[in-house]
Amino acid sequence: MxxxxxxxxxxxxxxxxxxxxxxxxxxxxxxxxxxxxxxxxxxxxxxxxxxxxxxxxxxxxxxxxxxxxxxxxxxxxxxxxxxxxxxxxxxxxxxxxxxxxEVTLSAADWFSGKDGQVRVRVKITLKTSLDPSRRKSFSNPTQQPKPASAGEAPSSIPEQPGKVVQNDSITPSSGFKKVETEKKKVEPELPKPSGRAFTVGQKSKFRHWIATTLHPATHVTNIPKLKMSLPGSCDGFHANHERAAVPLTTPGGHIAILELSKVGRLPTTSPPSVQNTSAITDMRWDPFNPLRLAVGLENAAIKVWDIPKGGLKEVASDASFSLSGHHNKIICLQFHPLASGILASASTDSTIIIWDLDTQEKCITLSGHEDEILHFAWSSDGKYIASMCKDSKIRIFELRISTDPIKVTTGPEGSRGGRIAWTCGDQMLLTSGFSKNGNRQIAVYNVAHFDGGKIEDIELGASPSTLVPFYDEDSNVCFATGKGDTTVYSFEVSTEDPYLTGLNTFTNDQPHQSFSFLPKQNCDPRKVEFARAWCLKKTSLEPVSFKVPRVKMEYFQDDIFPDTRDLTKPSMTSQQWLDGDNKQATRISLRPSDMKPLSEAPKEAPKTKKYESYNAETYKTDEEKKEELLSAMSNKLDLDKELEQDTMEGVDEEEW
Known part of the structure; x- marks a missing residue:
């Protein structure tokens, strides 16, 4: 030890x-x-x-x-x-x-027999913060501290927006020039990120959500040769409401196509799959066509597969068509959230290409990146794309207007990996990455004040895997977990302080490969289920349900289930979007026809309190309560009533 x-x-x-x-x-x-x-x-x-x-x-x-x-x-x-x-x-x-x-005794003095003095004790205070950016580095006994320039204080109390801050003068003995006391007015600005650890918040409807893995009868088990070593930009697998695409270690870039309606143990033989002839980097189902699968490959190609109805029966080797336009391997793929047939792909050649799958041609190329792209995401309305790069920059593109970014800010440091997602009606950007000290970090950015950088962040400890965020726009809840983790974290994102509120966590019994969340229409509002996902483990695929405990479950919880966007039907065609249309998705209600909304439930009468407050008119002493109790007992017994034995004749004394 x-x-x-x-x-x-x-x-x-x-x-x-x-x-x-x-x-x-x-x-x-x-x-x-x-x-x-x-x-x-x-x-x-x-x-x-x-x-x-x-x-x-x-x-x-x-x-x-x-x-x-x-x-x-x-x-x-x-x-x-x-x-x-x-x-x-x-x-x-x-x-x-x-x-x-500070050094208090030299080596020569110690060898000569001097005992020396105890090292100087310093007071750790807010004024002498230990933040390396605001205090001098460890001193060198052979060099004098470098004096500060005129008008510059080496350390000061952190300034707060809208307040008058007074800087204390520094004594000449500290090695710095004396700075006179100065008062100045600080302009209000956005809050600085706190870098706080993950804590569970207090006020949220979703604070106490619970997650349960459904019954084993709903699992898909005995998945053979699951591929675990995938690029960090890949989710690990992808599922829709009908089938799942699971990568295999079989040579040739095989992806197993599992029909989720056929649950249970798979045969010992290899499941039906699509063969891509190159290593897989990412895969994505078309949100408007559950039979279409796009696959990114290391050879810079994108293959698009059309799965036959009823599922594959054998290994398929001929894709519907391929897309070629990148020069290096594909990093990630994302379908347009509203327009059909629009696919975006990012590559290690630092470009993002927008493809029209109807014509099988590339339409837009975003080349405003200065380093390798880590991840990108569409905004919910499909107007913008936000990307993260290894140069620690976050860029926002209005891609139908210009191929250059319209906004740029500093993002998570390092090149270990990162993810990005739009939140709060595209008003906020959420990123997952790593902090300076190597901890995993969730941060949020205000799009309106993008130049100011992040406004809030939370650290979740050290781990080699990048957190993958999954955002639910109806509840503003973001789930986050990494490959090989056993815990799923959750946060509520807001446009006001606090911007990130920690919610409950879900712990698996064994490490999982990834999660894939389904559209909102797949949730069961009767059980107050606000999210559902498939969890991929080493040899199984398991459904996980996320619910909010409620008392009146016979009512539809309309405060949790607002009208949601129908993301299973496109709002426009690819050509309409390319021509500049910005149609919104139709909204539908998840309320079953036989359920009344909670807002229309009859209000119950307030329950009487166990301990009433003092009222002089009704207050009774202990003696009065005792007399009242004895009187009630006497009235119940009715002692003045003539009893039956009182009317009976007695027995003569001689007969006793």
Whole structure:
């Protein structure tokens, strides 16, 4: 075991090589006892472990310690945080005076026998924030600190919009020039992202949703040779309400076509599949044609398959047609949400091509990217496309107007992968990526104030897989999970603060490959089911139902089920969209004809409270209550009534 001790928090961290856990022990003040504080599961086996100095932690995130785990192929930071309701105020009880980075004794003095002094203790306060961007780096004893330029303060209290901020002067002994006290008015601006950890919010109709895996009789099992190693931009598989496309490890880029109406155990032989002759990078069902499947390949081609009614009976090797226009492998595919026959594809050649499947020709090419594209998404009205790149930029295109982006902002850092989705009626953009310290991150951007960058983000711990978001526009709930995960997170997205509200989570009994959510029409409103998905595991395909617990389930919950867009029927043809039309989808109600809406349910009379408030007119003392009780008992017994034995004649004394 490798021990690491924090003298300030009195915490002992113990980790062993080859283990996947970290034990945290706490020393109790005034005793000689050591208590088990917690037990943390690490993402991979440890090859080594290290602990950063106290001055390196993020105090505004209530981080008390940070360890670095060495794995087989990566270095993972492990943050030890204390949950707090608010991260806006500095938690002074967590951070006593700690050792500074100043040298108090040289090597020669120590060898000569000097004991030296205890290292200088510094106060960790909000003013001397440990954020590396706002404080000086670790000092070098051979160099003097670089003085600040005139009028520049090395550290200051974070400015708040609309308030007058006063900067304290810095003493000359600290190595900086003295700065006079200055007052200035700060213009209001958008809130800064908090970088807070995932916490469950308080106010939401969907806070306590529950997810259940349906009965095993509805599962598709014994799926052979499932392909697990797919590009990070691929969801892993894709399903519609009739069938699922599942990639196989069989050479030649095979995709099994599973009919979801034929549940149960599959035969031991290979299932019917389509052969693409090249490695698969992505696959997508046409939302308006459940028999059409588009497949992206590593050889830069896109194959479009038309599955016969009733499903495949054998391996198919001839696609309906192929699309050629990219120079490198395909990254991801997305069908237009409203127009039929419009397909968008992204490639590693840093272009996005819009295809007309009716004419089998490319119509628009977006070439305004400066690096490899990670992911892209259509807006709900089909007017815009938002993309993420390895250059950490997010771009918005109005593709029928210009092939250059109309808006650009800074997105998640790094090139490990990312996803993007439109939310809140196309007013907000949601991204999943990775933060500076390697944690998975969900962030939101306001499209109207796009230049300001992200306005809120939540970190979900370290993991190698990218979170894949699935957004429900009717409930504003976004589900997120990654390949190989066992947990599905959820958030409610809003255009007002708080922009991200953590909801419930769903945990699988074993790691899953991916989720594929179905259109809203496939939900059962009688059971208050607001989302349904298929979950792909190693050898099975299982349906998962997401429900909201309600008391009056005999009524249609119209506050949860507004009129939804009918996304199974196109609003326009491909040519109409290319000509500039912007028709909206028709809206339909999910209310069954025999159910009354909850808003029309009769209101119940208010229940009497168990403890009524004091009323001088009706108040009774204990003696009065006792007399009232005895009087009621006497009236019930009716003691003045003549009894039957009182009328009977007695027995003579001589006969006793």
């Amino acid at each position: 490798m021990p690491f001790y924090d003298v300030d928090a009195k915490l002992l961290f113990a980790a062993g090589k080859g283990e996947c856990s970290l034990s945290i022990l706490e020393f109790v003040d005034g005793t000689e006892c050591i208590t088990q504080a917690s037990h943390t599961v690490l993402p991979e086996q440890s090859k080594g472990m290290g602990m950063l100095p106290k001055l390196a932690v993020d105090v505004m995130a209530c981080e008390v310690d940070r360890l670095i785990q060495l794995c087989a192929r990566q270095i993972v930071p492990v943050k030890i945080e204390v949950p707090r309701k608010s991260h806006r105020d500095f938690a002074s009880d967590l951070y006593p005076d700690t050792d500074s980075d």
